[in-house]
Amino acid sequence: MKPGDVLTGAGGKTVEVINTDAEGRLILGDGLWYAQQLGATHLVDVATLTGALRRRARQDRVGPVRPPGRVARHGARASRTRAGDRCWPLPLYDEYFDQIRSEIADMINSGGRAGGALHRPRSS
Numbered sequence: 001m002k003p004g005d006v007l008t009g010a011g012g013k014t015v016e017v018i019n020t021d022a023e024g025r026l027i028l029g030d031g032l033w034y035a036q037q038l039g040a041t042h043l044v045d046v047a048t049l050t051g052a053l054r055r056r057a058r059q060d061r062v063g064p065v066r067p068p069g070r071v072a073r074h075g076a077r078a079s080r081t082r083a084g085d086r087c088w089p090l091p092l093y094d095e096y097f098d099q100i101r102s103e104i105a106d107m108i109n110s111g112g113r114a115g116g117a118l119h120r121p122r123s124s
Contacts, residue, residue, distance in 0.1 A: 019110035
């Protein structure tokens with residue numbers, strides 16, 4: 001892929017490529033869509049988010065991105081007590097959608113360096 005390409009995900013959303021080093025989130029999006037097709041109602045993705053999380057926390061943290069709620073609290077507690085993972089929770093605010101707008105696709109594949117760990121597409 002190259003900058004300017006427009007890819008179509010498994011769920012039909014189109015993504016304008018602006019960052020060729022952000023390919024993992026495209027695969028993750030297809031995986032989340034597929035899990036929903038299989039009937040999943042709750043999904044947990046634990047990722048290091050590489051450089052984006054290191055700029056916010058430390059190298060030994062995972063960064064769950066989530067809205068507030070019981071499932072989020074349960075997941076954070078389980079990560080600490082059962083897996084020994086240190087979490088640095090990241091917020092999920094609606095205004096982040098503005099940073100992934102595209103003029104030629106449903107979204108772009110990166111919110112930029114400052115927000116790389118904080119963006120997700122709007123649900124249909």
